Amino acid sequence: MTGQPRRLRLLVPTRVRRSAREVGTRRIRWLLLVYGLVFLVMFGQLIMVQVVQGPEYADRSVRQRARIVDLPATRGRIYDRDGDVLATSVQAATVYADPRAYRPSQTPDGDHLPAAGDSRATAEALAPLLGVEAGDLRERLERDAHFVYLGRQLDWELGEQIRELGLPGVGILGEPRRVYPAGGLAAQIVGFTGIDGEGLQGLEAQFDAVLQGRPGMLAFEQAATGGLGIASGTRELEPSEPGTDVVLTLDRDIQFAAQQAAADAVAVNEAASASVVVLDVTTFEVLGMATAPSFDPSQRGQSDPGTWRNRAVTDVFEPGSTQKALTVAAAIEEGLVSADTITDSRASIEAGGKTFRDQHPFPGDRWTTGDIVERSSNVGTIEMAKQLGDDRLYHYLREFGYGAPTGVGFPGESSGLLMKPSDWWGTSLPTISIGQGVAVTLMQLASSYATLANDGVAITPRIVRGTVGEDGRLTPTASTGERRVVSSDTAAQVRSMLERAITGEHGTGSRAVVSGYSVAGKTGTARKPNPDTRGYSGEYVATFVGFAPVESPEIVVAVMVDEPQADFYGGTVAAPVFSEVMGAALSARRVVPDGGSRGLDEAMDAARLAGAEAAGMVDRPPGVRGPAEPRR
Amino acid sequence: MSALTAPRKRVLTERRQHHLEVVGEPQKRHTLLFALMIIAVLGGAVFGTVTLNALAAAHAVQARALDTQVGEAERVYAQLVADVAALEDPARIRAAALDLGLVPGGPGRHVHLDRNLPADGAVTELDNGRRAADPLKPVLSVER
Known part of the structure; x- marks a missing residue:
């Protein structure tokens, strides 16, 4: 017992001293351990944040501050040949809403938030401005969605008006809208776009890739709460490239005249439709191409989709007697006949086991080729076709452009119908030679007559003059090749005969005259095939195609009136339309008058005089020609 | 090779001997001045950075305002082009002329x-x- 306290006394100070040192050391070690652990935790967290989750956080950071704004490209305009705007784009206002603003919600903490607005009040405020039923708007505002359209592509001023209302959850977006300032002018040619700006019809669809341009992009950094962009942040701009403008060959004034005349023809003749094509003879550029009934692209939703079709290039019809000029041209080119060739006239002709006759038999014993064209004789034309034969007639028709698209550059162009000679049967040669059993588009017909007017040289017609890029320069459409179909002499002979078809005593196209100008052309009247049977229906197609002035042709106009009811002859239905359009076209193109043929009034006076003479009421004074009889 | 390296060593030794010199007391360093200078430089850098950032932000606001003006001008121009084209529509001019009592020309x-x-x-x-x-x-x- 006694040894223990002594030892304790001896040991206590030593242990105390050791303990203090050890404790200090131990504490430091513990502290270092704690520090080490904290450091390890922090280091681990650092590794976790920087390495393991680094890409995710970096991505989240970018998402929070990076903003990417799409820069839509401005769609190119469509101009007529003089730079008048046919289609352009303007900024429109699109009204949208976030329906979440119209229903109660919860915060992330679970607190209930009342609806920011009253859907009924908002709908009633917007209904008169948007022209929509308030009930319909309210239904949209109460949908379970984050975004609904309330109105698209409205007038910008209306959008501003709605913005000033400050309705909760309702916003305005700028959106390009395609507009057609001239309304229905050239509607079937220009076509239209969808609500998102994609070309759907006509040249808008055909040249969609050219017109739409390339959208751009602006990337910048912005605080997560919005506001201005971070000035020192990254900013990447890829500007949009505006679409290329397309310049057409159309002349707005001629196009209007053609549309007006076609619409009048439909109304006057109670026809199903009417089409007009106007071509420049020297370039084969389409100056006008109209179809009635038409439509207004801005209100196409209320129109019949059948009116969207450009019938002048998509629909085919039998050319009827307008075909005879081509048959005669082929015969002259082959040296079988000339304009002055005199042959024995015939009342009928046998071909393919069938007898063909003229509606008005030739009164004399001998006739010239010019007489055949002037009187539009079936018999005389078939006689020439028999001399030509199947292969040569087919060859010339193909050379004139039948049986293949003209290549005018319009979508959906038809090839027409022209069978190969190997598929012809007995009556094919005579019928095709007078324009039956063959079908063409009005563009093909106009192109074939333009070839005759252009001294026998055919050029691929075109409707697009060129494109205008960002530099403002016109890049012309690549010129297409020319091909000679008939000789210049042959073309001149046919032209003079076609003039007789209008000015001659027995010409069928006297109503096609244009005051002050000499005019040449040919009427055509054809029955329409019955789609249900192999025969013909009771409906007709009246056509007229011609050019002026005769000596130096500048303009070709082709007219087709489908299913006229009151009258159906080309000379009485289509020829007046030709006269009206040709007069307007010659005036618009500033073609110098060449004196011309007798006027319509003169022709009508002569017709009345001849009628009276025939009735034995008066004697015909010398120098006055007889009436023009309407004929197929 | 060894014959070449020996003279170089002697030259080096001589040079070192020539560069031995008496060095005075270490120069007194003004720590406070150095610290103030560092603070001034850092302060200037911060001030410059903030100033530049503020200027950039101010110009960003101006740029945004100009962008808005340009966008509005482009919108108005496009609308005016469409309006002019609509006013030049031959059908509208014809209707207006008829309303004025004009008659179609011969x-x-x-x-x-x-x-x-x-x-x-x-x-x-x-x-x-x-x-x-x-x-x-x-x-x-x-x-x-």
């Missing part, structure tokens, strides 16, 4: 001058000395 006529104007080189006196008809009153013809 067939076009072209006027040909049978005699040149003075600007075209016409003279007032003929070669025979006789006075020509007044060239300022050319004979107009519509015969063609």
Whole structure:
């Protein structure tokens, strides 16, 4: 017992001293351990944040501050040949809403938030401005969605008006809208776009890739709460490239005249439709191409989709007697006949086991080729076709452009119908030679007559003059090749005969005259095939195609009136339309008058005089020609 | 090789001996001045950075305002182009003309001058000395 306290006394100070040192050391070690652990935790967290989750956080950071704004490209305009705007784009206002603003919600903490607005009040405020039923708007505002359209592509001023209302959850977006300032002018040619700006019809669809341009992009950094962009942040701009403008060959004034005349023809003749094509003879550029009934692209939703079709290039019809000029041209080119060739006239002709006759038999014993064209004789034309034969007639028709698209550059162009000679049967040669059993588009017909007017040289017609890029320069459409179909002499002979078809005593196209100008052309009247049977229906197609002035042709106009009811002859239905359009076209193109043929009034006076003479009421004074009889 | 390296060592030793010199007391460093200078430089850098950032932000605001103006001007221009084209619509002009009581024109006529104007080189006196008809009153013809 006694040894223990002594030892304790001896040991206590030593242990105390050791303990203090050890404790200090131990504490430091513990502290270092704690520090080490904290450091390890922090280091681990650092590794976790920087390495393991680094890409995710970096991505989240970018998402929070990076903003990417799409820069839509401005769609190119469509101009007529003089730079008048046919289609352009303007900024429109699109009204949208976030329906979440119209229903109660919860915060992330679970607190209930009342609806920011009253859907009924908002709908009633917007209904008169948007022209929509308030009930319909309210239904949209109460949908379970984050975004609904309330109105698209409205007038910008209306959008501003709605913005000033400050309705909760309702916003305005700028959106390009395609507009057609001239309304229905050239509607079937220009076509239209969808609500998102994609070309759907006509040249808008055909040249969609050219017109739409390339959208751009602006990337910048912005605080997560919005506001201005971070000035020192990254900013990447890829500007949009505006679409290329397309310049057409159309002349707005001629196009209007053609549309007006076609619409009048439909109304006057109670026809199903009417089409007009106007071509420049020297370039084969389409100056006008109209179809009635038409439509207004801005209100196409209320129109019949059948009116969207450009019938002048998509629909085919039998050319009827307008075909005879081509048959005669082929015969002259082959040296079988000339304009002055005199042959024995015939009342009928046998071909393919069938007898063909003229509606008005030739009164004399001998006739010239010019007489055949002037009187539009079936018999005389078939006689020439028999001399030509199947292969040569087919060859010339193909050379004139039948049986293949003209290549005018319009979508959906038809090839027409022209069978190969190997598929012809007995009556094919005579019928095709007078324009039956063959079908063409009005563009093909106009192109074939333009070839005759252009001294026998055919050029691929075109409707697009060129494109205008960002530099403002016109890049012309690549010129297409020319091909000679008939000789210049042959073309001149046919032209003079076609003039007789209008000015001659027995010409069928006297109503096609244009005051002050000499005019040449040919009427055509054809029955329409019955789609249900192999025969013909009771409906007709009246056509007229011609050019002026005769000596130096500048303009070709082709007219087709489908299913006229009151009258159906080309000379009485289509020829007046030709006269009206040709007069307007010659005036618009500033073609110098060449004196011309007798006027319509003169022709009508002569017709009345001849009628009276025939009735034995008066004697015909010398120098006055007889009436023009309407004929197929 | 060894014969070449030996002289170099001697040269180095001599050089070191030549560079031995008496060094004075270490120069007194002004720690406070150095610290103030560092603070000033850092402060200037911060101030400059903040100033530049503020300027950039201010210009960003101006740029945004200009972008808005340009966008609005482009919108107005596009709208005006469309409005002008609509006003030039032949159908609208025709309707307006009919409302004004105008009637559709007849067939076009072209006027040909049978005699040149003075600007075209016409003279007032003929070669025979006789006075020509007044060239300022050319004979107009519509015969063609």
